Amino acid sequence: MNLSNIIISRTDSIGDVVLTLPLCAWIKTKFPEAKITFLGRAYTKDVVSVFHAVDEFLSIDELESMPMIERVNRIKSDVFIHVFPNKDLATLAKKAKIPMRIGTSHRVYHLLTCNHRLNFSRKKSNFHESQLNFELVKPFGLKELPSLNEINGYLNHFKIPNIELPDFLKETDFKNTIILHPKSQGSALEWPLEKYIELASNLVELGKTVYFTGTEKEGELFRDKIPQNEKIIDTTGKLSLLQLIKLCASAEGLVACSTGPYHLSAVYGKKAIGLFSSRRPIHPGRWAALGGNSKAIVYDENCPTCKKGTSCKCIENIEVDRILTIFK
Secondary structure, X not given: OOOOEEEEEOXXXXXXXXXXXXXXXXXXXXXXXXXXXXXXXXXXXXXXXXXXXXXXXXXXXXXXXXOHHHHHXXXXXXXXXXXXXXXXXXXXXXXXXXXXXEEEOOOOOHHHHOOEEXXXXXXXXXXXXXXXXXXXXXXXXXXXXXXXXXXXXXHHHEOOOOOOOOHHHOOOOHHHEXXXXXXXXXXXXXXOHHHHHHHHHHHHHOOOEEEEOOOHHHHHHHHHHOOOEOOEEEOOXXXXXXXXXXXXXXXXXXXXXXXXXXXXXXXXXXXXXXXXXXXXXXXXXXXXXXXXXXXXXXXXXXOHHXXXXXXXXXHHHOOHHHHHHHHO
């Protein structure tokens, strides 16, 4: 079995990519001579670039712009692993005659496009998302899923990007800085903005400096509500993704819902605090950040509405003091 050229495809969001990268490190450990290509969305390229077990990044956006014959040639490889199922990519991988095409058996189109189909359910599983990704390398001889401690052992492949921060950040005492990331671009249930504002004011009273982060569009939603205080700084729309990664890797900690910056902060060993619903499949048992210092908080682990699997806003009831005590 030739495993010299392997493509791992995860074409969704930043947090999902972060939780997939340890799989790449495991493959690199088992097959150190293999070239590992990560196929993802263009905007996640910088995240993959700081993980040194990946040899190459391929943008699906770039791939889709190519003529078909170029697409086929571009993905020529020995193995194609569909971590995030995509019908068009599954068809393309088969067209390219890739010898090992691995995917879940829970996609009908994989019956015709994948020759290794693994039978497991993410939504119903008690395993963490990062562990479930390892189901897809069982054709490589993996007998059982690794523990979260074992997966955390691969986080040393994350390196701090060598990039300059904006001038207004350069004199910061990052060891005493907390990042607040209120929004999620609609990808997660969110804690109320007024509670982030309250938390920011309380953190300043503890002697912390607070940075609000987010895109320019997100900043427009809450920028005018940020308290006027020299210790509370708005960085929304002012940081590139690489600069945000460096900030996450430098600050004391971060507070956010289940979104990309929460996972980025955690893999660098920071106090990454994630705010969650206890409802499956969006509960922290599946989506909590990796890293030894991260913490996932829910309002009530036994919330009856969440247990029914119905929509619930109990995350909004998480008290500011529960988070504040972590940084005291």
